[in-house]
Amino acid sequence: MNGPLLKVENLTKHYPLGSGIFKESIPVIRAVEDVSFCVEAGETLCIVGESGCGKSTVARLLMRLVEPTGGRVLIDGTDIAGLKKQALRDWRRRMQMVFQDPYSSLNPRLTAGQIITEPVENFERLSRKQRNALAADLLRKVGMGPEMMHRLPSELSGGQCQRLGIARALSLNPSLIIADEAVSALDVSVQAQILNLLLDLQQQMGIAFVFISHDLGVVEHIAHRVAVMYLGRIVELAPCDALFANPVHPYTEALIAAAPLPDPTRVRLEAPVEGEVPSPINPPKGCAFHPRCPLAIERCRIEMPPLVPILDGRVVACHVRAPAADVPCSELGRPVLRLLKQDDPVLRYEKRKHSDSKMGTRDR
Numbered sequence: 001m002n003g004p005l006l007k008v009e010n011l012t013k014h015y016p017l018g019s020g021i022f023k024e025s026i027p028v029i030r031a032v033e034d035v036s037f038c039v040e041a042g043e044t045l046c047i048v049g050e051s052g053c054g055k056s057t058v059a060r061l062l063m064r065l066v067e068p069t070g071g072r073v074l075i076d077g078t079d080i081a082g083l084k085k086q087a088l089r090d091w092r093r094r095m096q097m098v099f100q101d102p103y104s105s106l107n108p109r110l111t112a113g114q115i116i117t118e119p120v121e122n123f124e125r126l127s128r129k130q131r132n133a134l135a136a137d138l139l140r141k142v143g144m145g146p147e148m149m150h151r152l153p154s155e156l157s158g159g160q161c162q163r164l165g166i167a168r169a170l171s172l173n174p175s176l177i178i179a180d181e182a183v184s185a186l187d188v189s190v191q192a193q194i195l196n197l198l199l200d201l202q203q204q205m206g207i208a209f210v211f212i213s214h215d216l217g218v219v220e221h222i223a224h225r226v227a228v229m230y231l232g233r234i235v236e237l238a239p240c241d242a243l244f245a246n247p248v249h250p251y252t253e254a255l256i257a258a259a260p261l262p263d264p265t266r267v268r269l270e271a272p273v274e275g276e277v278p279s280p281i282n283p284p285k286g287c288a289f290h291p292r293c294p295l296a297i298e299r300c301r302i303e304m305p306p307l308v309p310i311l312d313g314r315v316v317a318c319h320v321r322a323p324a325a326d327v328p329c330s331e332l333g334r335p336v337l338r339l340l341k342q343d344d345p346v347l348r349y350e351k352r353k354h355s356d357s358k359m360g361t362r363d364r
């Protein structure tokens, strides 16, 4: 099949605040606005942004846990909104989710073996022998011994519980795993083990990840590409190395500036951005970032910047740093990045080799 594994087109989710006859007059929370991106087989796309910017809502929309207000999600070119019965079941096998809290995402009354074989048993009957063999195999894949299959979640550590969550997600041989803050609740050393595990599994099984995290250290470690969200919208989407080496959107720059630096030789960028994220009920006109942006010009207060593709394979929504091709801008804060055609089918990913792993050491 040609084309991306996952294609998200103009995805939008508004939560109405109350109900009534005149729907247009009801205020809404604009959780996700016009979000588009692609994910290729075997790719890791990370989504970053401050709390409340819509990351988890995107994950829920991808998993069809909530219905979109607008836009489409396509898997291998098929719109998941139109799937019925068998096609829906087949699709559910292909996309799995790993949650933030490893304890609360596991049924406390089931053993580890039952937890990880349960998704398969929803599709087919397994004999006790088959179930044990499958559980042992999945436990091995996530670096745990078969003796663990009889343990309850309360008898496991946080890292072991998250490994179980991953084993459960793997049980149906998914093409894509959506991981929402999957390592945030874990100690730093356990985080590294789980991240290495995910990278290993990606290399062995070609799984694609949509990995949501507020931790830029983690993101830099594992992402092929990064989508930066602000107030429900993608403001920059770029290859990971390019984004960290040369953030273009002022908000991306601010996020990186605010993140702790793991590498002491790296120079910190300008001061992190100040102020609070505005309300998603009544976002600022024009560029939603303008009240906090040190580069804002008059146009930013009036006109929303479009996502513009620039030369190094990224898209950026900023009147100053990535002005639309026909608008001259004399206030660029850094060297001009040459523009591509505005209607380019952006957000496509040039496949990196799987051997191009970002982890220097494997600490398991």
Ligand SMILES: Nc1ncnc2c1ncn2[C@@H]1O[C@H](COP(=O)(O)OP(=O)(O)OP(=O)(O)O)[C@@H](O)[C@H]1O
Binding pocket: 015, 029, 030, 031, 049, 050, 051, 052, 053, 054, 055, 056, 057, 058, 214, 280
């Ligand atoms: N079910 C809901 N009903 C109403 N508003 C919601 C609902 N779910 C999310 N929201 C709102 O949508 C916005 C985006 O929320 P979301 O959980 O997607 O953010 P997030 O980026 O995942 O944040 P965090 O980093 O804190 O997890 C927030 O303003 C949130 O309050």
Ligand code: SF4
Binding pocket: 249, 250, 251, 287, 288, 289, 290, 291, 293, 294, 295, 296, 297, 300, 305, 317, 318, 319, 320, 321
């Ligand atoms: S469009 Fe204007 S306000 Fe928005 S990020 Fe760019 S410079 Fe700042």
Ligand SMILES: [Mg+2]
Binding pocket: 055, 056, 057
């Ligand atoms: Mg969230």
